[in-house]
Amino acid sequence: MILNPKLHEQASLTLAPNVNTKKLLQVIYRVQHGPVKDTSDQPKIRVSSVISRMAFFYEKIRNVVEYKEEYLLRKEAIKRILRREIVIEGETKDYQSAEISERVLAELIRGGYLPNNQLPITLIDEVAVIIKKYLIIKNIAAPSISKEISKNLTKRDLREIREEIAKHNQLVDWLMAVAASEIEARLCQDPVLNQAIKNLYDYLSANIQLVDQQELAKDLPIQIYLSINRNFAKLDDDMLSFILLKYYIAGWQSLPESRWPTIAKNIEKIRQAINSQLKNPLAEPLNKITGRYAVATSVLLELLRQDPIGVYTNLKTDPKSFSRQIKKICEKKYTKAKKLLWRAAVRSIIYIFITKGILVILLEVPANKLFGAKIEPLALLFNALFPPALLFFSVLVTKVPDESNTEKIINLVNELSFEEYRRSEPILLRMPQKKTSFLRQVFNFFYGLIFILTFGAIIWLLSIFHFTWVSTLIFLFFLVFVSFFIIRIKRATNELRVIEERESLWRTIFDLFSLPVISVGKYLSEKFSKINVFAFFLDFIIETPFKFLVNMAEDWTNYVNERKNQIS
Secondary structure: OOOOOOHHHHHHHOOOEOHHHHHHHHHHHHHHHOOOOOOOOOOEOOOOHHHHHHHHHHHHHHHHOOOOOHHHHHHHHHHHHHHHHHHHHHHOOOOOHHHHHHHHHHHHHHOOOOOOOOOEOHHHHHHHHHHHHHHHHHHHHHHHHHHHHHOOHHHOOHHHHHHHHHHHHHHHHHHHHHHHHHHHHHHOOOHHHHHHHHHHHHHHHHHEEEOOOHHHHHHHHHHHHHHHHHHOOOOOHHHHHHHHHHHHOOOHHHOOHHHHHHHHHHHHHHHHHHHHHHOOOOHHHHHHHHHHHHHHHHHHHHHHHHOHHHHHHHHHHOOHHHHHHHHHHHHHHHHHHHHHHHHHHHHHHHHHHHHHHHHHHHHHHHHHHHOOOOOOHHHHHHHHHHHHHHHHHHHHHOOOOOHHHHHHHHHHHHHHHEHHHOOOOOEEEOOOOOOOHHHHHHHHHHHHHHHHHHHHHHHHHHHHOOOOHHHHHHHHHHHHHHHHHHHHHOHHHHOOOOOOOOOOHHHHHHHHHHHHHHHHHHHHHHHHHHOOHHHHHHHHHHHHHHHHHHHHHHHHHHHHHHHHHHHO
16 A cells, blocks of 8 residues: 555654544544434334333244344345235235235334334334335236236146246345345444545545456446445345345335336346346455454444544644544454454354254264164264264364554555545455366366365364264264355454465465365255255244234233223
8 A cells, every 4th residue: 555655754743534533533522422313202113112022032942043244134024924924924815015014013122123112103104105015016017917926827737837936036035135224224224434434435446456357347336336335234144135226226215106016117127137237247346455444444434423522622732542442442442353253153053053063963873773783982073073073172263353454454544544544545346256167177186186185184184083984974064064154154253354364374274274164064054054944834833823922922912901090
């Protein structure tokens, strides 16, 4: 990074916040010290606190059997409720959008995702408008696909019918996911976060320069915006799809109802365009750039939120204190990341054990007996203890970023915040070079060889300890899953790294031979998530009658309270 040659001389005198930093300070100050709207006289959405305890306990169980990052749990709960109310129960009941909206908000409050007796009752109508829009689009777009299935049914082969059904289900699932994302965006309005995203977009879009493959230049602005939301705001593909929906359809959130049918007729094409943007080749190289600046922005935001007036004053009286404060926040984030790492490790092992481990372990002894294999107590014990031991050992040896990482974050924060640190050279975005088909085939051959050697060596070692082929399969099953989850849970710590770790020969060899194991774990995890037996059981067998009983209990409680009020 090339900086102003008088940087150190200027920095010792004063630091002048740039325009974007001043805007961010103003927004934070308005949010923290601006007038608070008095809503005490407005009716609030209220549910029974006693009944809420049952629903809250259920949500805790439900979140164990489907591994999602904690910041996505509410959006996932909204999606699950919408799917049940619209797709499952909606086939037999003609629910209106206002009724669905009331149920969604009530369930979110009971589940602990929203505060009780604090949200205005007018929120039901706002969410109802969102739900109505997606209901109309679904009812127009999805049946048009199902009608295609019934056309000339006898003349079509089974594969073609299956493809149409899959297409129908994908569209409906996508609509529910985007609807949930729009509701989540309405429930989580943060002007400070929005201003920080705008600032980062203004800075990166002005400084990032695409070096090659200029045919992708037209997608660069939206890809920068998506990358910021992916790395800084931590949005998943569902929520990024909602952003892209607003990108392709101007004024989507305030679209008049008369236009909804027209949108519905083209929604499949829009969905395909959105999916194409999510898979854009610019995404991966951009993530490496925005990831670093996302860390710097999050650190800056945390500092400014603490004391916006104090920070601004200290820039004039004690400019050096700014770097000291940034360093303290970095250290605090490192400590928090380590704690989150341990919590994620516990969640992961519970998830793996409940959703996959119980079934596998219960099958190990019967399968050995069925095939006449000798049951080895050592193998049984090893398969039971190995997954948590490997996971916890990996967390134990994981190091938080060092001092050099903190210094780099300080430089990036200064670059984003002050005129004196303004960048004078563009950030070059280089696309990875495409390998020739011959070279790719050579690499694939060597990767296949490493794959065979890795799993062959593991199987050979297990055979020395008299593992049966059943016990060996179970060991490999746990190994690949745990290895993938180790990479996944380390994400919170690795995201704080803005400088690449030093490579060593042993690290390179380890990565080379662990890659096949992690790749298989990723593949199986994605496949198993689609056929999660426990999640299916809870969603379709337990949740519907349970929520019905909860709603009945809530209605009964309201009725009793009304009778009490009449008597008094």
